[in-house]
Amino acid sequence: MSLLHIPKVSAGQRDRPALAQPVLSEAFAETAWDAAVLGFVLASLPAGQRPVLWVQDRLSRKETGGPSLAGMRMTRPLIMVSLSRAADLLWAMEEGLRCQALGAVIGEIWGDPAALDFTATKRLALRSEAVAVPCWLIRRAASPNLSAARDRWRIAACPSAQHPQDALAPGAPRWAVDLFRSRQSKPGAWIATYDRAADRVDLVAATGDRTLDAADGAARQRATG
């Protein structure tokens, strides 16, 4: 009977996901307009001063706006490409992944275009690994269908940490991240926080205290309300 035993975790997989790897990762936004997914993606980019190529399609731009340089506090240069067709967007990302001078390639795609099939993601994944530049696909209003992405995340906003000075104010952001498919590590769900000073993403296991978190702020309703 031991032949039928299929291990849940294959031999090479790690327990914790390693961020900032030069692979293709997909991040699905729980709410289409929410910026939590961007916060997590930006936090997990490798440090450095190499420029970032940011490719955005027209619908993402219209529905969720453009990346704001002032809010991202990014010291490295940013190259924006705004396109309307998904095929062009994938071409631009592939072209960017030929270039070793980039720090990362980020693409934002709205919905499930026909051009973004398994072959397209496989091309991106192979390119990204060949040139050792991390590549992120940010998917909004999309369904997690067939893809060759090495890591697939589902990311939602989470009530923020307590503000050190003001109990009524939102503090440091926290994100509920769910790694639901991965080639290199065990899938799992975590609460992620970002430590800017150390440039480190901390993953804390989400062990059932999410309900407690949700009530956290509600108890402090304003007296004026």
Place this chain on the structure above:
Amino acid sequence: MVLARAAQHGPVVHATNRVARLAGVMPGSRVVDMRAICPDMQVAYADQAADRAALDRLVLWARRWCPWTVRDGDDGIILDTTGADHLLGGEAAMLIEMETQLSLLGLTSRLAVAPTWGAAWALARYGSVRAICAADQVAVKLGALPVTGLRLDGQTVLLLRRLGLKTIGALIDVPRLSLTRRFARAALAANPVLRLDQALGNLAEPVSSVDAAPRFVVQTRLAEPIFDPTPYLPALCADLCDLLHQAGQGCRRLYLTIYRTDGDVSHLDVATSAPSRDPVHLHSLFRDRLDRINPGFGFDLISLEAGDPAQMQGIQTNLTGGSDDDLHLSQLLDRLTARFGDRAVTRPILRASHIPERAEACLPALATPPALMPVPANERPIRLLDHPEEIRVLYAVPEGPPAQFQWRRQTHRVVRYNGPERIAPEWWKDRPGTRLRDYFKVEDQAGRRLWLYREGLHEDGRDGDPRWFVHGMFA
């Protein structure tokens, strides 16, 4: 009609047409004064930089008559026609030919031939029409002209007038010793002795001709009309890069011109972010763009020209011969811009403004970004909507953000908030009546963080009750 230019005390007349000159309008005098003389005078501002550029082009155009030409001030061209006049049938015939050609361009000209630069300058402006002056007649011909013909500044001309020296002849007659004593330390433009020596040929004033920028063009003539230029492009690019390499130059632009058999011409141009002479890279910029050419009945001549040539040294960046990151990046920007256009590929930069939508600007990716960018002082959202979206307030509170609001058909309950941060309109840019904004960072029941603002205040006397908008999202 006069052209004006800005001066220290208001506009002055830069140039006039014939009618205005006859009415008594003098170049160099104030426009307001001249309007008193001639009330129905029309004034337009002169574009002096463009005039100078046009004159520079005319200098090169004038090379058809002689090889040495140079621009002289803002309103003249000097041609060194020594040994060139007999080709045009003598000096008189040459002047007529020049005047005809210039008038075909729509230009009025006053021409003169003289042995020296200074003498030609004076004769062209103050001498007879198409004056010709032989080498032994310079002193005689110049003698009758006013001293303004010596290229002196206004102060010196005034001084000479007060001394009673009205013509160049009178100046020649003054003993040289006393003139030298008077103007020993004066600069060239204020020194009549040196100017006189230049005009009479005692002091050399050579014509240093400017070189035209070299053109880099390669062509392919085809034996019979074809429809697809793709197979010929690699060879053309390689030839052009050879030419550029020999001249030590690289190009920022490429113009592909295709001459069709039916006489039509189509153009295609691409740009690069850094000077380049790499044939493979330049060829790759044309990829996918050649299908925009309408071949018609085929074409028989393809020409490829390099634009914006710039000095480019072959520099080895490191000893191992590894790849150069900057080069790779600029080539990526070239490829993206060539395919999607200038407006799609941009480089966002920060600007000094408190209004969030003005704090950011987009430069074309091929432009060089500024070295120093302002750092925002306060916390800003990671995402900014292009147009703020109005929300419906369900449950307002007297101060702070609404406790409940509806945005994009969803109800959000504000659990925690931070603010307000008041941003006043920029009075030097905004229209009067623009309302101030109070920004709040709010967190809703699901932990999503939004950036709301209230436009205006209650009872601020501007445009009714304040309205609420969503402007961005925090991480």
